[in-house]
Amino acid sequence: MNLKELYQEIILDHGKNPRNLRKTENFNKDAKGHNPLCGDKVHIYLKLNENNKVEDISFEGQGCAISMASASIMTDLVRGKEEKDIKVIVNDFLEMIKQKEELNTKLLKEDEKTKLMCLSGVKQYPMRVKCATLSWHTLTAAIDNSQNKIDKESLEI
Amino acid sequence: MNIDNIKNEFPIFNNKVHNNDLVYLDSANSSQKPKIVVDRIYDFYTKEFSNVGRSVHYLAVAATNLYENTRTSVQKYINAKDKNEIVFTKGATEAINLVANTYGNQYLKEGDEILLTELEHHSNYVPWHYLRIKKGVKIEFAEVNKDGEVTIESIEKKINQKTKIIAVTHVSNVTGAILPIKEITQLAHSKGIPVLIDGCQGAPHLKLDMQDIDCDFYAISCHKMYGPTGLGILYAKKKWLEDLPPYQGGGGMIKEVKKDLITYGDLPNKYEAGTMATAQVIAFDESIKFLNKIGINNIEKHEKELIEYGYEILRKNNSVRLISNPKQKGSAISFTLDGIHAHDIATILDEEGVAIRAGHHCCQILHDKLELPATARASLGVYNTKDDLDKLNEAINKCKKIFNTK
Numbered sequence: 141m142n143l144k145e146l147y148q149e150i151i152l153d154h155g156k157n158p159r160n161l162r163k164t165e166n167f168n169k170d171a172k173g174h175n176p177l178c179g180d181k182v183h184i185y186l187k188l189n190e191n192n193k194v195e196d197i198s199f200e201g202q203g204c205a206i207s208m209a210s211a212s213i214m215t216d217l218v219r220g221k222e223e224k225d226i227k228v229i230v231n232d233f234l235e236m237i238k239q240k241e242e243l244n245t246k247l248l249k250e251d252e253k254t255k256l257m258c259l260s261g262v263k264q265y266p267m268r269v270k271c272a273t274l275s276w277h278t279l280t281a282a283i284d285n286s287q288n289k290i291d292k293e294s295l296e297i
Numbered sequence: 298m299n300i301d302n303i304k305n306e307f308p309i310f311n312n313k314v315h316n317n318d319l320v321y322l323d324s325a326n327s328s329q330k331p332k333i334v335v336d337r338i339y340d341f342y343t344k345e346f347s348n349v350g351r352s353v354h355y356l357a358v359a360a361t362n363l364y365e366n367t368r369t370s371v372q373k374y375i376n377a378k379d380k381n382e383i384v385f386t387k388g389a390t391e392a393i394n395l396v397a398n399t400y401g402n403q404y405l406k407e408g409d410e411i412l413l414t415e416l417e418h419h420s421n422y423v424p425w426h427y428l429r430i431k432k433g434v435k436i437e438f439a440e441v442n443k444d445g446e447v448t449i450e451s452i453e454k455k456i457n458q459k460t461k462i463i464a465v466t467h468v469s470n471v472t473g474a475i476l477p478i479k480e481i482t483q484l485a486h487s488k489g490i491p492v493l494i495d496g497c498q499g500a501p502h503l504k505l506d507m508q509d510i511d512c513d514f515y516a517i518s519c520h521k522m523y524g525p526t527g528l529g530i531l532y533a534k535k536k537w538l539e540d541l542p543p544y545q546g547g548g549g550m551i552k553e554v555k556k557d558l559i560t561y562g563d564l565p566n567k568y569e570a571g572t573m574a575t576a577q578v579i580a581f582d583e584s585i586k587f588l589n590k591i592g593i594n595n596i597e598k599h600e601k602e603l604i605e606y607g608y609e610i611l612r613k614n615n616s617v618r619l620i621s622n623p624k625q626k627g628s629a630i631s632f633t634l635d636g637i638h639a640h641d642i643a644t645i646l647d648e649e650g651v652a653i654r655a656g657h658h659c660c661q662i663l664h665d666k667l668e669l670p671a672t673a674r675a676s677l678g679v680y681n682t683k684d685d686l687d688k689l690n691e692a693i694n695k696c697k698k699i700f701n702t703k
Contacts, residue, residue, distance in 0.1 A: 143645060147700070178656045178671060206641070
């Protein structure tokens with residue numbers, strides 16, 4: 141276990157001053173993510189242009205340094221990428237954060253990979269992996285339009 | 298048994314956590330287990346095991362006697378009038394579900410109101426929620442004040458003609474406030490309303506006297522009381538247990554079963570369907586003995602001193618925001634740190650061997666009210682010391698260092 145690996149300068153910076161923490165105007169895809177165990181919440185907004193490229197991406201939410209930094213770094217990396225490539229990147233990240241040594245996708249540049257690898261310290265903290273993955277799963281849901289149906293029974297009181 | 302050396306009774310403290318001594322401040326979640334309780338489970342399984350209440354062989358009779366001994370010990374410990382007012386359940390959650398189901402089905406109808414408080418743990422809210430869905434009853438919440446308390450006045454404000462049961466926590470697992478449960482019960486009874494107390498955070502720390510409190514139901518979690526997991530207790534006045542229908546059906550709870558007729562067993566069997574958590578019940582007798590050996594008055598005194606000390610040192614730490622300040626303080630203290638999320642606090646504290654809980658502590662209603670998504674909570678048990686709280690404070694300072702906050 142190494143706290144310094146977990147709370148690297150870049151994580152603390154993104155955690156404290158998250159990039160893209162706002163709501164995209166005229167977004168055309170979005171999804172909400174929620175971790176009921178810890179209460180972390182994130183809402184991802186995507187604006188895809190006519191070529192299916194991410195013109196803008198932003199998020200709203202609240203959570204720990206890890207979840208905020210992860211959403212911040214993710215939104216920075218995804219801007220300008222093609223929609224079809226995003227899922228490959230997401231899967232690569234999810235595999236890395238759970239087990240794999242490094243990122244394999246060719247869709248990310250080396251400096252982008254280096255930035256993402258700053259989150260790899262989370263691996264040593266199994267209870268915190270969900271903090272790092274929440275925004276990524278939510279991004280997938282936004283692209284797929286697969287927002288989980290919220291339990292209606294509990295809302296209609 | 299001297300409370301100052303009590304850590305020696307708990308084998309868990311022989312282990313290191315990340316090469317540090319364990320500072321366990323998560324007893325509101327679950328307490329650690331004294332060696333005598335752990336040994337009792339082993340001994341029962343290796344030397345005395347049998348199912349209870351069914352067979353007539355030697356082991357079955359002995360096990361049944363041990364099982365019923367615990368019921369008597371619990372009756373005495375909480376000063377219930379009758380040993381058959383003690384029902385074993387799989388937890389306090391099941392105890393509350395039992396009441397919500399049986400009382401709810403028998404007595405509640407559309408438009409009736411259940412009065413809870415904003416302090417309730419999900420386990421004293423969600424079981425009642427099903428009655429909203431099934432029967433169209435309404436749930437009201439007595440408000441918490443800025444100190445994290447629910448007063449008798451805020452309860453009174455929400456009582457009306459439609460209120461059919463009041464279910465409140467004895468002690469908040471977040472703010473630590475001790476509620477005036479005797480006064481609440483008196484008030485409710487004066488209006489003919491029964492009262493359920495969620496005693497999860499009360500029973501391990503405070504002297505209990507069911508006849509004095511006079512509540513109708515009191516739910517206990519045994520694993521928070523230095524006992525095994527998988528076990529809870531519902532105390533209920535005999536008149537209710539005789540009156541209400543069974544909760545679950547199965548073996549052990551019946552008298553006569555025909556193709557066209559089933560009659561139910563007498564108390565306490567009526568509410569204990571199927572094979573119960575036998576070893577846990579038998580081992581829980583040792584938990585009661587353990588508590589009795591220290592003496593509940595000594596426990597109350599020890600923990601009161603500690604919680605006051607906890608408030609004192611955390612108040613001096615200028616990044617700490619205490620979320621409450623109840624006049625009657627139970628054994629939990631919750632806080633936030635400027636610029637550091639509760640989960641980050643918990644991870645950093647853990648590295649120092651300091652075990653706390655971070656999150657909403659199964660109290661989302663309260664956290665919504667506080668407008669905080671998560672808080673950090675330190676909660677106490679008999680084994681804690683001022684040194685533990687000093688280590689908590691030092692570990693908090695380490696959080697500030699890592700996050701470079703003041």
